[in-house]
Amino acid sequence: MTTYKLMAIDIDDTLINDDKEVTPGVQQALEQAVAHGVVVTLATGRAYASAQAIARQTGLNVPIITYQGALIKNLLDEKVLYERFVPIDAAVKLFEYCVEHNLHLQTYIDDKLYAREENQKLIDYCALNRTPYYIEPDFMTMVQKPTPKMLIIDDPDYLDELIPVFRELLGDEMHITKSKPHFLEFMHKEGTKGHALTFLADHFGCDLKEAIAVGDSWNDHEMLEAAGLGVAMGNAIEPLKAIADYVTLGNNEDGVKHVIDKFVLNNG
DSSP, rough: OOOOOOOEEEEIIIITTTTTTHHHHHHHHHHHHHTTTTTEEEEEEOHHHHHHHHHHHHHHOEEEEEETTTEETTTTTTTTTEEEOHHHHHHHHHHHHHHHHHHHEEEETTEEESSSSOHHHHHHHHHHTTEEEOOOOEEEETSOOOOOOEEEEEHHHHHHHHHHHHHHHGGGEEEEEEEETEEEEEEEOOOOHHHHHHHHHHHHHGGGGGGEEEEEGGHHHHHHHHSSEEEETTTSSSHHHHHOOOEOOOTTTTTHHHHHIIIOOOOO
């Protein structure tokens, strides 16, 4: 039986329930896993600022994976361990395409979210993630600054049509993924949760076979594939369940607690 040493957990629709809360059951399981000697970390598409609030609330004090894997930062001293910025030439091409086709694009600079105009997509996104935003009409100046992630918000079917267009336009220097049906995200090609998990396993001196990854969406597949045990939530999208080693309960049924009980505490 494998003794797991590292566990990476997605936040939205995985760690937290639909009320955006870490339930007492999940919280207790996290504490038990840590007491058991497992390094428990978060792996999210969210910005560091919004991810670290949740991590601190759960009492974690380790490096966390943010912006899909483009930034790994210590919670204790805020030291950056791993950072990959979107290539600027690709960012400029992406921005020009968005202007031409009237797409909503946002970028993140020094952990602040910027857009070129205020619209409902931006307002709804920031309400959902409880994030402040900043408007910069001269957006080209922002696009030329280092960013871990850029994000387009639009209708899910339209975004699916755009993915091959952007792959063609941007080549292979960009990693393109969806975190939610209407969020299309762009990172450096090494800015994935899989690359980040690989880096952290090495950082903590453990084998990827000793890692568990838990998620629910398209942006989790690299880390589920990298980990020795890839777990999809009961509420995960079907393609993720298909590649997972195990499917746990949903995010409203303490699915993360179930994984910890079964595979870390071996109570299952």
